[in-house]
Amino acid sequence: MYAFPDWRAAPAENVPAALADWLCETGSLTERLIASGRLFAVEVLAQGVEPAWPDEAAALGLAAGAPALAREVRLTLDGVPFVYARSLCRADSPAWAGVLARGSRSLGLTLFGEPGIAxxxxxxxxxxxxQSALLARARAALPGAGDWLHARRSLFGQPDDALLVHEVFHPLLAEVTPS
Structure with missing residues (x-):
């Protein structure tokens, strides 16, 4: 049985500095990946309603196992997967259901391009x-990522109707720099 991550306000102490730079990016990850000069793409892995994991439900103010609309993607550069992302909201969210139903278009361009999204x-x-459901899914989506992974997450929008975005980083992303 998987445990659920212990989310903290700072990255782990053992994260390599170059990867910490990506983890701590407060702007659009999409824009930063595009700035690498490589061909950026979003591959949809799964999308639909599923039970929210306990830590996700708590972050969204839902009961554990409550239905949530989830979207799982991987972000690639030149066809190589570097980021696994899992985004979810309440299953009946009026604000976010349409945003998650965007196919292979990046969420980042909406989240950082629209005024008023906190x-x-x-x-x-x-x-x-x-040991973690999130990290296990990420490892399956990120070939060669290894067993130890670093992730981040944040909420977007209002506390009563938020979008929760998780991003798990392939260790080799540390070698990618914007051009």
Missing amino acids: RHPLNFCAGLAA
Whole structure:
């Protein structure tokens, strides 16, 4: 059985500095990936209603296991996956259902391109993929990522109708720099 991540206000102490730079990016991750000069793409892995995990439900103010609309994607550069993202909101969200139903278009361009969308502080976790449902899904989506992964998440929008965005980073993202 998987545990659920212990989210913290700061990245783990063992995160390499170059990867910490990506983890702590407060602007649009999409824009930063595009700035690498490589071909950026979003691959949709799954989308639909599913029970929110306990930590997700708590972050969204839902009962554990409540239905949530979830979207899982991986962000690629030149066809190589570097980021696994899981975004979710209440299943009946009037604000976010349409945003999540965007196919292979990036959420980042909407979240950082629309005025009035508030981003709450980043939270971080790190751990073994075998011990966390989120990290296990990320490891499956990020070939060669290894067993120890670093992730972040944040809420967007209003506390009573928020979008929760998780991003798990392939360790090799540390070698990618904007051009």
